[in-house]
Amino acid sequence: MLAIPQIIKSEVRKMYILSDGIPCFAPRTAKEIAEDKYESVIDNIDFYTWLAYGELSFKVKTDSIYSRINAVLHQQMELNQDAVILDLGCGVGRTLYELSETFPNAQFIGVDYSLNMLRRAKQILLENNELQIDLSSSGLPPFKLIGKQLANVHLMQADACALPFKSNSMDVLINTFLIDRVKDLRLALEQMIYCLKPGGFFLLTSPLNFQTTENWKYGQPIILIQLLKELGIEHISFEDNITHTEVLDSRGNQKIWNTLMVWGRKK
Template sequence: MALPSVPRFGSLFPDPLNVRRGIPLYYLKSEEENRRDVYERYDELVARQTALHLADELHGGYPLRKVSDYIRQWLPDLADAAAVDIGCSVGRQIADIAGGHPNWDCYGLDFSYQMVRQAQDYWKEGKTLNPNLLRFGYPTVALQGQVLPNLHFALADAKTLPFPDRSLDLIVNTFLIDRLPDLSATFAEWLRVLKPGGRLITISPLNFLQLDHWRQHYPPMKIIDPLLRDGWDLLDLTDPLMIHEPMDARGNEVVWKTLAFVVESPC
């Protein structure tokens, strides 16, 4: 009797368009796109995201634990799975999944090279990060990274994913869908790459930046109803899931009234 094959982690990634510092690029951003993307400002927002997601010691625990808890509650019960976090920032959510499921093949995608680079350095190469957090009133910290062999990062566009059809068991996205220019096209792309019965976990404050997006997608049932008409199965709808994001050492914070939902793709 043949032994089960060992999964080749990262095998769902095809050949990239380019590679930068070991990071596959599946979208080549123009200079204008880089200029407009606030998350390409390494010393400002990347440091802040690093403090939020990786520097638990500054906060007495992970500030977005409610996000992680919600995701963990709705992870599929599978021994082996392929999972991706789209808009992964510095990789905390998908790293928690990969660390807790060493047999899963896990991927983190973001549209910001600087975010992906930080995630790669911390979770793949085990580097120690020393973010400059003085402007937020925090002391200098040394954040020791980890090496997760079942986790891979890349730069990609959320609506043009580098995965084969019906190849993923799970898509996670947090604080993302209110930043996407074409939400219906994005959901169609996510349906393409999910296996039948594959799971989508979404958490978003619905903090749209454009008036047209408010008109198209608010209230939240304008997002949920089209999914149901397309055959997705709704497993959970939590509105609101309240998230408190610390801003500085003084204790200032932003309170996000997020929409959280879980759906499974049509079988």
């Protein structure tokens, strides 16, 4: 079993508060919450759940990137019982849902800024109830997810730009569809690489569809890869223009993301 305090920086260890059993390292003001679309979707969390998990419902077949991530990690890593995998910007837990099947003995940490997303991740990953996902606002029929009640998944609220983890504490760091959302991309990558062990595995996926003007300077794969090298990632491989599809409604309208996947190891 993972001893969480051992991987948290001593200066922040006593500073977190708990919300619904989730440790919060970056509590936010009401204004910040109101401005964050992942927090303000309280009524729409079922739709976010659908975007992440809808492909698992047998009526919809789409290209999803999660099984590709799983395959790359499986190919690259043999993970023992003590291995710690951090999924940063874990949202409603889709990547962890997949990886926890491939690596049942590893320890997983899911971190997100949004408590709204984490509460849903908690229902799916840590509890054992049947969730009825209501998609009537998009004309879709409801679908069910059964909570997995995983003992090796730990969820926390924190900001990717100010991570609470000690240096060299993670064996694997993954982030899917996060980097185009963070305020300061370079700082977030520095934080991620700081907590990765030497030789640790790093993987990100992103459509490079940045939400801040400042981050568009990293908008080409080659520039982003150069930045990762500068920050200490080596043996880099990448695939670009992987199709990741989100089904939006019962008409089958779709959003198709041309997604970049990059992986490598910390020096």
